[in-house]
Amino acid sequence: MRPTPPLLILTIGQGLAGGIVLAFAFLKSLGGLSQSTAEALVIMALGTAFIGGVASFFHMHRLAAARYVLRRLKTSWLSREALTTGLFGGSLAILAVLTIFFGRAMMVSPGYWVWTWLCVATGLLAMWVTAMLYATIPAMLSWHGALTVLAFIMVGVLSGFGLAAIVAPLNATVWVAFLVLVVGTAIVKGMHWAHFAEARGKIRASTGTGLPFSPYRLQDTGTTKPPYRTQTQVWPVLSPGLRRTVMLAAAFLLFVVPLGLTLAQLLGGPSLLRFGVAVAAIGGVFLERWLFFGDATHSSRVFLSDEMAALPRVPLNTNRRPTRVP
Amino acid sequence: MQLTIITDLNKCVGCKSCQVSCKEHNTSGAFGPVPDESPYQDPDGMWWNRIVTMESGEYPNTSVLYLPKACMHCYDAPCVPVCPTGASYKREDNGVVLVDYDSCIGCQLCMWACPYGVREFDEEEGVVKKCTMCIDRIEDDSLPEKERQPACVQSCPTHARTFGDLDDPDSEVARLVQERQGFGLMPELGARPAVHYLPRRKAPSQVHPDELDIFMGERY
Amino acid sequence: MANTPLIISNDEPQDEIRRLSTTCYMCACRCGIEVTLQGDRVRFLSGIPENPVNKGVWCAKGGAGIMTEYSPARLQRPLMREPGAPRGEGHFVPVDWETALDKVTEWLKAIRASDPSRLAYFTGRDQMQAFNGYWARQFGTPNWAAHGGFCSVNMASAGMYSVGGSFWEFGWPDLDHARWFMMFGVAEDHPSNPLKLAISALKDRGGRFVVVNPVKSGYGALADEWVPIRPGTDGALILAFMHVLIKEGLYDRDYLSHWTNAPALVRRSKGQSGDGLLMRSVDGDMMVVLSDGKIVPFFEAKGHGVLEGAVHCQGEEWEPAFQVLQQEVDRATPAWASEITGIPKRTIVRLALEMGRISQQQPLMLPIGWTDVYGQEHRQTVGRPVAFHAMRGLAAHTNGFQTIRGLFDLMMLLGVVDVPGGFLYKSPYPKPAPPPVKPAPDRKDYQPNQPAKAPLLGYPTSPDDLLVDQDTPLRIDEAYSWKYPLAAHGTIQNVVGNAALSDPYAIDTLMIYMANIAWNSTWNTLTTRELLTARNEKTGEYKIPHIVVFDAFDSETVAYADIVFPDTTYLERWDATSLQDRPISEPDGPADSIRQPVVPRLAKTRPNADVLLELANRLELPGFTEGGVPKYRSYADFIQLWETEPGSGVGLLAGYRGANGDQNLVGEPNPHQLEAYASKKAFWQYRLPDAHRYYRMANQGYLNWARDVKFINQAKAIVLQLYSEPLQTFRLAGQGLWPGKKPQSPLLRERLNTYFSPVPIWYPPLEDRPEERDAFPLRILTQRPMTQYHSWGSHNAWLRQLLNENPLYMNPKKAASLGLHDGQWVWIESRIGRMTAKLRFSDAVEPDTVWTWNAIAKGPGSWALDPQSPEVRRAVLINHIIPDRLTGDDADYYNNDPITGQAGWYDTRVKVYPSELHEVWPAVDPRKPAVSPLPVDRLAYTTRKGAH
Numbered sequence A: 001m002r003p004t005p006p007l008l009i010l011t012i013g014q015g016l017a018g019g020i021v022l023a024f025a026f027l028k029s030l031g032g033l034s035q036s037t038a039e040a041l042v043i044m045a046l047g048t049a050f051i052g053g054v055a056s057f058f059h060m061h062r063l064a065a066a067r068y069v070l071r072r073l074k075t076s077w078l079s080r081e082a083l084t085t086g087l088f089g090g091s092l093a094i095l096a097v098l099t100i101f102f103g104r105a106m107m108v109s110p111g112y113w114v115w116t117w118l119c120v121a122t123g124l125l126a127m128w129v130t131a132m133l134y135a136t137i138p139a140m141l142s143w144h145g146a147l148t149v150l151a152f153i154m155v156g157v158l159s160g161f162g163l164a165a166i167v168a169p170l171n172a173t174v175w176v177a178f179l180v181l182v183v184g185t186a187i188v189k190g191m192h193w194a195h196f197a198e199a200r201g202k203i204r205a206s207t208g209t210g211l212p213f214s215p216y217r218l219q220d221t222g223t224t225k226p227p228y229r230t231q232t233q234v235w236p237v238l239s240p241g242l243r244r245t246v247m248l249a250a251a252f253l254l255f256v257v258p259l260g261l262t263l264a265q266l267l268g269g270p271s272l273l274r275f276g277v278a279v280a281a282i283g284g285v286f287l288e289r290w291l292f293f294g295d296a297t298h299s300s301r302v303f304l305s306d307e308m309a310a311l312p313r314v315p316l317n318t319n320r321r322p323t324r325v326p
Numbered sequence B: 001m002q003l004t005i006i007t008d009l010n011k012c013v014g015c016k017s018c019q020v021s022c023k024e025h026n027t028s029g030a031f032g033p034v035p036d037e038s039p040y041q042d043p044d045g046m047w048w049n050r051i052v053t054m055e056s057g058e059y060p061n062t063s064v065l066y067l068p069k070a071c072m073h074c075y076d077a078p079c080v081p082v083c084p085t086g087a088s089y090k091r092e093d094n095g096v097v098l099v100d101y102d103s104c105i106g107c108q109l110c111m112w113a114c115p116y117g118v119r120e121f122d123e124e125e126g127v128v129k130k131c132t133m134c135i136d137r138i139e140d141d142s143l144p145e146k147e148r149q150p151a152c153v154q155s156c157p158t159h160a161r162t163f164g165d166l167d168d169p170d171s172e173v174a175r176l177v178q179e180r181q182g183f184g185l186m187p188e189l190g191a192r193p194a195v196h197y198l199p200r201r202k203a204p205s206q207v208h209p210d211e212l213d214i215f216m217g218e219r220y
Numbered sequence C: 001m002a003n004t005p006l007i008i009s010n011d012e013p014q015d016e017i018r019r020l021s022t023t024c025y026m027c028a029c030r031c032g033i034e035v036t037l038q039g040d041r042v043r044f045l046s047g048i049p050e051n052p053v054n055k056g057v058w059c060a061k062g063g064a065g066i067m068t069e070y071s072p073a074r075l076q077r078p079l080m081r082e083p084g085a086p087r088g089e090g091h092f093v094p095v096d097w098e099t100a101l102d103k104v105t106e107w108l109k110a111i112r113a114s115d116p117s118r119l120a121y122f123t124g125r126d127q128m129q130a131f132n133g134y135w136a137r138q139f140g141t142p143n144w145a146a147h148g149g150f151c152s153v154n155m156a157s158a159g160m161y162s163v164g165g166s167f168w169e170f171g172w173p174d175l176d177h178a179r180w181f182m183m184f185g186v187a188e189d190h191p192s193n194p195l196k197l198a199i200s201a202l203k204d205r206g207g208r209f210v211v212v213n214p215v216k217s218g219y220g221a222l223a224d225e226w227v228p229i230r231p232g233t234d235g236a237l238i239l240a241f242m243h244v245l246i247k248e249g250l251y252d253r254d255y256l257s258h259w260t261n262a263p264a265l266v267r268r269s270k271g272q273s274g275d276g277l278l279m280r281s282v283d284g285d286m287m288v289v290l291s292d293g294k295i296v297p298f299f300e301a302k303g304h305g306v307l308e309g310a311v312h313c314q315g316e317e318w319e320p321a322f323q324v325l326q327q328e329v330d331r332a333t334p335a336w337a338s339e340i341t342g343i344p345k346r347t348i349v350r351l352a353l354e355m356g357r358i359s360q361q362q363p364l365m366l367p368i369g370w371t372d373v374y375g376q377e378h379r380q381t382v383g384r385p386v387a388f389h390a391m392r393g394l395a396a397h398t399n400g401f402q403t404i405r406g407l408f409d410l411m412m413l414l415g416v417v418d419v420p421g422g423f424l425y426k427s428p429y430p431k432p433a434p435p436p437v438k439p440a441p442d443r444k445d446y447q448p449n450q451p452a453k454a455p456l457l458g459y460p461t462s463p464d465d466l467l468v469d470q471d472t473p474l475r476i477d478e479a480y481s482w483k484y485p486l487a488a489h490g491t492i493q494n495v496v497g498n499a500a501l502s503d504p505y506a507i508d509t510l511m512i513y514m515a516n517i518a519w520n521s522t523w524n525t526l527t528t529r530e531l532l533t534a535r536n537e538k539t540g541e542y543k544i545p546h547i548v549v550f551d552a553f554d555s556e557t558v559a560y561a562d563i564v565f566p567d568t569t570y571l572e573r574w575d576a577t578s579l580q581d582r583p584i585s586e587p588d589g590p591a592d593s594i595r596q597p598v599v600p601r602l603a604k605t606r607p608n609a610d611v612l613l614e615l616a617n618r619l620e621l622p623g624f625t626e627g628g629v630p631k632y633r634s635y636a637d638f639i640q641l642w643e644t645e646p647g648s649g650v651g652l653l654a655g656y657r658g659a660n661g662d663q664n665l666v667g668e669p670n671p672h673q674l675e676a677y678a679s680k681k682a683f684w685q686y687r688l689p690d691a692h693r694y695y696r697m698a699n700q701g702y703l704n705w706a707r708d709v710k711f712i713n714q715a716k717a718i719v720l721q722l723y724s725e726p727l728q729t730f731r732l733a734g735q736g737l738w739p740g741k742k743p744q745s746p747l748l749r750e751r752l753n754t755y756f757s758p759v760p761i762w763y764p765p766l767e768d769r770p771e772e773r774d775a776f777p778l779r780i781l782t783q784r785p786m787t788q789y790h791s792w793g794s795h796n797a798w799l800r801q802l803l804n805e806n807p808l809y810m811n812p813k814k815a816a817s818l819g820l821h822d823g824q825w826v827w828i829e830s831r832i833g834r835m836t837a838k839l840r841f842s843d844a845v846e847p848d849t850v851w852t853w854n855a856i857a858k859g860p861g862s863w864a865l866d867p868q869s870p871e872v873r874r875a876v877l878i879n880h881i882i883p884d885r886l887t888g889d890d891a892d893y894y895n896n897d898p899i900t901g902q903a904g905w906y907d908t909r910v911k912v913y914p915s916e917l918h919e920v921w922p923a924v925d926p927r928k929p930a931v932s933p934l935p936v937d938r939l940a941y942t943t944r945k946g947a948h
């Protein structure tokens, strides 16, 4: 699937916001959160949510019809996403107003505490709904299944926590929790990637076309140019090398660096290292998300490339503007 | 009622007549245009019906297959429930799956949901387009009776395509599916496509291998 | 929203819907189409259900005709090469029609008054050969032909000399009755929709379909059995089939002795003058021997002439023709053929048994009575449900003529010519084998200001009919010379080379209509392009002083014109597809059709036929003018009024003749004939009564009728030529034993002696010289894509998306043995040069063959395409490396079949190895476009009012 910027930003922003609110709620509940840090965290959450929300508009190509978007709450995860993401954004906005304008007084009130956790809940709900949107599409072989939901939420939270660390020097308890999260997410993401690999193997001519033999070779997609421009759900297959590189980089940034730096901090390293965690988490989630989209196998790939035994032909067809003759 | 098109793979020669007649009719039809990008440079365009060519097996036992692929007008069309605006819908009276361009926001989720990659996106108009089963032909009373069928069915030079109501057990399409082991693509994904294909069936040699052995041994 | 800047701008979308019938011309199949118009814009093109050709269906090209009509590549006004600008670079100035016509008239007048043969007029995918041939004959030049020389003259000639018909537009497999069908070397074929309909019918009935082809694709994909064969070796396979059939007795002796010349007595006197000729009565009847030893004329024997044995008579030894064939076939064992073809011996024997048994043991009886030429009444019609079809896979080789002769002999052996379930003629065929038309053979037949003495093309039956002066050819293309004696379609591919080298003589003006001879219908392309611009070293003048191109689009060839006449499209003019030409008839009877203008003409375009008429009138050509007064104002006039002979009642169109339009086939000209056609779905058809539908070569009822409607001159049996006596006369000339014309050069003699066997033979294609076989181990082929018609498709916005670049397909096992991998850039090298291509693996090709699609690549600057288009930058044209000439001692000959002059496109041998260059090479220099490309970003064609 083509990793379009609006989707990358929407999902990343949503995850970051959700993670930050969760971190905020944690810190808040553990006590000892300064007003300024609280404000900073809430603004960060609102900001990332806002960026994500704005990006989501760019994913719509006809705003004129946007007013119909809640019509299908009964069946469409996208309708639900619009609703829950809206709820999340709304509750975040209220949280921000409460935090910034009513300050210290508010922060100690139980209502504020409840509202904070409500934000966490709407955030998680929004992430869950977004993840469900992806996970419930059988044709997106790589995404279909619970792992997508799990990975989506955990990576989101991880990245949010990482970013939150910039403004909120986390205490040891939270750091330990973060460590556990990193390790857990790494395991889930590993399984998720394994699921992606499995999905690639599910592209079979036998059910896709009724051809009895294997392997098959695709000679024509109907037009010389594969329909990548008009069909975003498919995209040139990543070369194994590129996939491996991005995967390693994502794992390194998302898991190895935060793990190392966090341990270093726990063992008394400079707290400045937390900036490293934040940067790595952001970079990592970006790569992870890019892979999530870019490496997703759609069932219709069977009509667009050779069986994976050989290097697919169609991707070779893409960015081949001819080179100039000397 | 579930309208459908059955393609006999034992007859399809991959000529792409159906691919072009689809564009030819629909570009000026009720759901058109079916646009093209940079038509006289490095062209790229929208096609609602694409003929895929595949080969499998090892020489000389090679199988070459042509597969016309347009919307399957699925019974459990996964493109429909995912659509947030209700732009994608399945007609209750005849099972045809359509897109209402006026309420489409162009989110393309339906394209992800469709297992067959038959929905295409018009960037300029911001809406998703696809095969309409030529609804504007089959319901156009001003057309002569014989033209009230999909353009791709009418044009097919091998008569590989048959149009009809799959839910009517007496229809030609239902009979073909029944008698010729018609199959839908990717049954494992549960969309229950209405469009079916009829498999190849080979007419074997009438000379028995044992008999040929004798001939070869004795005379050649 | 970006709109579509269509070139026709004055046709605002309107609501009014009109439907008009006409005939498609997106290829030569000529389907009946209905054009639905909204206002003046084309809304829809669809097949006419009643039309006998396509029965309502239409193909990808046909439907995309809309985009051809509105193509930016269309020429819009006459063009003249910019004074002083070099030819070939596309520098033109637009001129008005008067100027252009004046100029060409001036050239032509001078030529006609001095030496008409200094005009060479050659046409490509032309569907008005009757008109063009008539025009050229009236002009008086011998130098006219259509494109058959580079197309499929082997198919036409071999059929005409064997059965007085052929495949293609002359005959057809009866797949409505066949149970077993073998197809050799067909990718798409001319009657492409009919063939698809026919294969579909066969499939519906569960018939068995066997495809002999090095490549499996298209129709072949549906084959019940694919027989991969090495290219150029089908002749051996066919001989081996006959070997098995004869050995097993699986052939139709009755059929042979009744309807073919198999029992005709052949003189056996090696090295003497009459060797190999038939015994004839004083009346010229061929003689046969009966089982009681009595020698009688063929017709008196009534089918009882014996097929074997020897006869001594008149002091000579004679044997039946069948026996001569048998001797040739005896040597052709399955083992021998297996070596040559790469097909297992076992498969060859099995296939022969299949065709033999089904045809001989499972005949088909139709309850149709008929009377044969012997006066015998048949209560039933015996059919043999085994059909064959073949096209350029057999034809486009330098041994193609003999291979196709072999196929027709095989069909005679099985008794499947014009029988239900077998091969059926299309009207006006059968004609005598060969048809009794011959070009005038002497120089004096082509005099200044005189029409030529006879039609310009025909069928020589002996060396005396050749157009030679000693060894020197009379025609610029050397057709009907010793080099290519039976060149019944001319040899267009020789013209540029010969004209540029003044061999056999220099010409003044070359007129090209509808042929892209500077690109895809030529070979050794780069050299040919140089020849088109070659100059006389002393004078600096072009060796071909004037080139006139009639085209509708800005093709590569347009760039080489001095004057360009812009034709209309097929939707803008009157045309006739005529029985005098290549008919659209189906086996059940004659048919023809018309085109009518359905949309307004673009800019200053004018139908080519009208332009030729105008030229004829200005030149006051006989046949077109009487006492200087034009007889026809337009081609539409000509179509309706012209007659083959004054008062013959036979004209271009056979339907709605007579003053009231109530006569068929023969009748006075009808000045409202075109209207009648237009109102009757644009075609006319006559269904033969059942009793006239089969065994037409010997069906007395049919023959009488055919004589009455002037298809044939006499209602006499057409005897199928299992043995070809005309070929033997050429062999005798080669041996110096022919009393009339014979060649002097020993090389010419040897060619005649080697190749003109009266019974089919197989010899390796001429490219297979031992010196080069090993150096160039692979054979390279092209196939026609179903969606593209030669170079016509690439300017069509829809069609060009379907195919715009072409890899070289290679068998993966072969590639592995050469160390090549999928997707890699490779060199393809033939003995005349090399080019690059991208490799694509395919298990659907036999290992010794590589192939690609035909005519996809385009030259930069042509066809109104962006020079960065895939057709320019990523598609490959193998014509660059197809040798135009033979080598060594034979360098004087083109790479043609030595019998017919058919271009040997598919003989080219190559080697393939990795390329360091990752782009298309050779790249030709860009030319200046004659029409400017349209920089459209988005095309969203619609005829709906109010729609963008």
Ligand SMILES: Nc1nc2c(c(=O)[nH]1)N[C@H]1C(S)=C(S)[C@@H](COP(=O)(O)OP(=O)(O)OC[C@H]3O[C@@H](n4cnc5c(=O)[nH]c(N)nc54)[C@H](O)[C@@H]3O)O[C@H]1N2
Pocket: C027, C028, C151, C152, C184, C185, C186, C187, C188, C189, C190, C192, C212, C213, C214, C215, C229, C230, C231, C232, C233, C234, C390, C391, C392, C393, C394, C397, C781, C782, C783, C784, C785, C786, C787, C788, C789, C790, C906
């Ligand atoms: N769509 C479309 N239709 C066309 C045309 C077009 O350009 N496009 N062109 C028209 C014209 S001008 C012509 S002449 C006809 C030609 O019609 P075809 O004869 O069908 O055309 P080719 O593409 O030359 O096909 C030749 C076939 O023979 C095979 N072949 C090559 N060599 C051999 C051999 O030695 N033995 C055997 N058994 N097979 C061999 C090739 O693999 C190929 O499949 O098509 C006409 N119809």
Ligand SMILES: Nc1nc2c(c(=O)[nH]1)N[C@H]1C(S)=C(S)[C@@H](COP(=O)(O)OP(=O)(O)OC[C@H]3O[C@@H](n4cnc5c(=O)[nH]c(N)nc54)[C@H](O)[C@@H]3O)O[C@H]1N2
Pocket: C124, C125, C147, C150, C151, C152, C513, C514, C515, C516, C517, C520, C521, C522, C550, C551, C552, C553, C554, C555, C556, C557, C567, C568, C569, C570, C608, C782, C783, C789, C790, C791, C792, C854, C855, C878, C879, C882, C905
């Ligand atoms: N390598 C290889 N080369 C081949 C072949 C092959 O199989 N392989 N096949 C050969 C064969 S069989 C053939 S027949 C030739 C065909 O080759 P050509 O006869 O050259 O056919 P086209 O490429 O279609 O070019 C015909 C020209 O007609 C023009 N044209 C189209 N419509 C009209 C019209 O309405 N009016 C006028 N005036 N002009 C029009 C086009 O613009 C084009 O310039 O190619 C031969 N070349």
Ligand code: SF4
Pocket: B082, B083, B084, B085, B086, B087, B088, B099, B103, B104, B105, B106, B107, B108, B109, B110, B111, B127, B128
């Ligand atoms: S793109 Fe349009 S039709 Fe498809 S899901 Fe979105 S709104 Fe519905």
Ligand code: SF4
Pocket: B070, B071, B072, B073, B074, B077, B078, B079, B080, B097, B113, B114, B115, B116, B117, B118, B119, B130, B191
């Ligand atoms: S084929 Fe795709 S677009 Fe058509 S109904 Fe099924 S899921 Fe929807």
Ligand code: SF4
Pocket: B021, B022, B023, B025, B026, B048, B049, B070, B071, B130, B131, B132, B133, B134, B135, B150, B151, B152, B153
């Ligand atoms: S039914 Fe109509 S819209 Fe659908 S593929 Fe056929 S021609 Fe196209």
Ligand code: SF4
Pocket: B007, B011, B012, B013, B014, B015, B016, B017, B018, B019, B051, B066, B068, B155, B156, B157, B158, B159, B160, B161
């Ligand atoms: S038109 Fe018919 S034969 Fe041609 S590709 Fe379509 S289904 Fe196949």
Ligand code: SF4
Pocket: C024, C025, C026, C027, C028, C029, C030, C031, C054, C057, C058, C059, C060, C061, C062, C063, C192, C193
């Ligand atoms: S086969 Fe040829 S004539 Fe017939 S519709 Fe196609 S392009 Fe037109």
Ligand SMILES: [Mo]
Pocket: C150, C151, C152
């Ligand atoms: Mo041809």
